[in-house]
Amino acid sequence: MTIPLDDADLTILRLFQEDSATPIRALAEAAELSVPSVQRRLRRLREAGVIEREIGVLAPAALGMAMTFVVLVELERERLDQLDAFRRRALRDPNVQQCYYITGEADFVLICLARDMAEFEALTQRLFFADENVRRFRTSVVLSRTKVGLSLPIGE
Template identity: 35%
Template sequence: MTAVSIDRTDAKILQLLARDGRMSWRELADRIGLSLTPTLRRVRRLEKQGLIAGYSARVDEQRLGVGITMFVLVTLERQTEETLKVFERRIADVPEVMSCYLMTGEADYILRVVASDLASYQRFMLDVLTRIPGVSRIQSSLAIKPVFQRAAPPIPRA
């Protein structure tokens, strides 16, 4: 996919909304130094271009009872297109899996999985992961603590 070029004002809009997606349009306009109408026009264009993919709230996982985060390396028996598709379809339906990446290297996938405790994670591993056809190896690592998580990738400054 080709990167979309943006100017300094667009970059500032993206930075501000990535930090606070609930910011009022008036505050956004004030912070970038434009009036309301051109600000809204720019935001709508950034949405249409797909640079703003959506708006969401950051949920406090611990307050919901998530006690542990595991990073799980999954290796498949074969890397055929069908095996990959089956795994991806099945894992996408599992609410405990927060993210899934197809990898290069020794493992085929890395998952970020949340659970209330180790017993819950063990149930997930035995009841879900081991039952997906083609899974041959599972390697789990317990995250000790989150250090930081960014809301957006680096935004180029035009």
């Protein structure tokens, strides 16, 4: 559902996506609105699904998840039930951070985290080798994180 967004909404969203703990008063000052008005707008944006979730972003390496992998997955059959089954398995696996259904040579691209190669090998057993519908997968090991984010480019 798309809702109309004015400049004040965009200002609130721009600041909110950078830090959802930004005080309401700071959002109100930036948007040139009252605190109650910002509270109403945030409620409307949440109810409309513009704000999907409010989360804390953790540093993977600080929690022992030192390795990141980009995995291209090609399925044998692309029936809807087979695609949905793979999606559900990816959604349930805690090592899968992102999963995209894509066009091109592969059917899915996954961004996965692991403590070490042994943990990643266990993930490959769970998600790929144990699934008869996975034709092949290709893995790239991430050497360094240059940019990671979910912030949307909201115009000034």
